[in-house]
Amino acid sequence: MNPFYRRIYRVVRRIPTGRVATYGAVARLAGRPGAARTVGWALSALPVEADVPWWRVINAAGQISLAHRRPASVLQRALLLRERVEFSNRGSGGGSVDLGVYGWPAGAYDSEGAPHTRAASSRKRRKLKGLRT
């Protein structure tokens, strides 16, 4: 097992009860920003018997990604609810977690969490720089 995985698992273990972290945050804390996919991959290979709160790891949108892919989605939601993590019924998407409240580490998301929301400001900045042509 590569040190990345162990690091990722360690980071996930550091997630306190009642809090959730995004793949990107975990990857960043693991020392590999941008390796969010790798984090998900590592968790996919994670055995259920492992003492790693994988259910506290969600995507940047504050939603569970293993919706139809894995039946564990229901389990994850149940576990999160058990952790007192509320799901904001944003329409009928199945519910999303407010990273501004339950996000971990605190301050990483602060008052934002939605990628597109944050992208709005970043986009302008990128356009201003005049990149990509």
Add this chain to the structure above:
DNA sequence: GCCATGACGTTCC
């Protein structure tokens, strides 16, 4: 070593 895939993220339309 190259191509394809994945529990994701960011940016553009």
Add this chain to the structure above:
DNA sequence: GGGAACGCCATGG
């Protein structure tokens, strides 16, 4: 706000 495209790192064939 929603959908599509590109990029990211690591694994598997």
